[in-house]
Amino acid sequence: MAKTIPVLDLMFFLSETKNNPKHVSALLLFERPANAGKRFVADLVAEYRKAKPVAPFNLVPRFPMLRMARWIAARKLDMKYHVQHRVLPEGAAYPTLLETVADLHARMLDRDQPCFRVYFIEGLSGGKFAIFLKIHHAMVDGMSAIARIAASLEERPGARKIRPFFAIELPGSRSVNPGRSSALAALKSLGLKQAVAIKDLYASLLKKGIGAGSAGAGSAPFTAPRGLTTEPTRAARSVATVSLPIDEMRNVGKAYGATLNDVAVTIVDAALTRYLKARGEVLTKPLVAMCPVSLREPGDAEAATKASAMYVPLGAPKVAIGARMRQVMGAIQSAKSELRGMTKDAANLYAIATFGLSEIAGATGADNLARPLANFVLSNVPGPRNELYLRGARMTGIYPVSALGGGIGLNVTLLSYATRMEFGFVGNAAAMADLDPLARYTRDAFAALKKAAPKAALTPQAALRSDPPTRPRKLAPAAATREGAQRVASGTR
Helix, strand or coil: CCEECCHHHHHHHHCCCCCCCCEEEEEEEEECCCCCCCCHHHHHHHHHHHCCCCCCCCEEEECCCCCCCEEEECCCCCHHHHEEEEEEEEEECHHHHHHHHHHHHCCCCCCCCCCEEEEEEEEEHHHCEEEEEEEECCCCCHHHHHHHHHHHCECCCCCCCCCCHHHCCCCCCCCCCCCHHHHHHHHHHHHHHHHHHHHHHHHHHHHHCHHHCCCCCCCCCCCCCCCHHHCCCCCCEEEEEEEEEHHHHHHHHHHHCCCHHHHHHHHHHHHHHHHHHHCCCCCCCCCEEEEEEECCCCCCCCCCCCEEEEEEECCCCCCCHHHHHHHHHHHHHHHHHHHHCCCHHHHHHHHHHHHHHHHHHHHHCHHHHCCCCCCEEEEEECCECCCCEECCEEEEEEEEECCCECCECEEEEEEEECCEEEEEEEEECCCCCCCHHHHHHHHHHHHHHHHHHHHCCCCHHHHHCCCCCCCCCCCCCCCCCCCCCCCECCCCC
């Protein structure tokens, strides 16, 4: 039975172009087990191809005239198309893998097939292998994608069962396909909710004075300075990664009375400012980060996007790292307070309205008349707390490789895994062909923040916030996992 595509998910389809594909991806790195034979990866590929996809991975989108867009069951599944096997030249270095990933990530998914693909990549130095997977953003958001990936792996090295992410049911992931009468009732209820949400959203925007051209406090969309990160997006992508120790990041945050997420935003802000300066870009105003916020209830793993966004003006261009941290903290708290004051429906509509307006402006050329939506996206997704295995192969890293959009040419997504925070950088290669320096500068910025932390003078108010503040009501992420299996890292926002 067909299922209506929700508005935010539909927007990912409607705004998608060859230069702006709307899928989310992840790069998983593995060490082969000591006793693995030459066909170890090939055997994994064969097992994945045998697996039967479940919803939404057995569905395709349809956009009928004068009717709501919907998901329908795919008539045929070609698992050799969905599960690919690539072999790099023997002993390929990590940069070669990232070049391959960037090329695979740049290509749109075929809508005539269920919108996901999996690439097993071997030939890496040290006998390692990788899995690169792509899933359309209309099917999952970061939270639900990571929940599925984590549930498909094992905490025990000796476990041998293969459970591909596209073939497992998670608690809370099923959605009911309504009959005609219940669908009409649901549509009426949705219309009522959206009317209330629009009223709530309009009041919020009016209070901010956006109509008068002033962003005011709180979230600040369409106030970003122009530069490399807001250049027109082309098809090619650049990719880089870096890992930092979670405990050290959390301890540095506590020294400032900040959250781990505050630390992440600060060091990326500092790194990007340095990166742009090295390329001749002179900043006179703070950069603006778009920070997605999960709207999922605990235990909700439904295949859909449930999120809002904050638009956070960051540190002054020439400010020292400690002062930058405090500026970022204040801006994030202001934006959170504004979002916390909205209903969940209004918060969701806020993301649709701002992102949609930016996409329309880019498609029509109207983006020349207004400021960019933001300079980069920074998303923080809680991941597995324990190390995971695939038929005895230890996963040594998992890096998010996310989508670009909204006229924003840089995405930085963080994922906690075991003892590390994994950073995945994705850029518009037409403007930023090499993101390796940005990854290095992020590591340098964290070292500088860590060095400055013991000298930071905590105010009494900040000292009271030495532990991460309470998360906003109904905005806290919660990743669903297989029953009795994966645990998700807490405190990452």
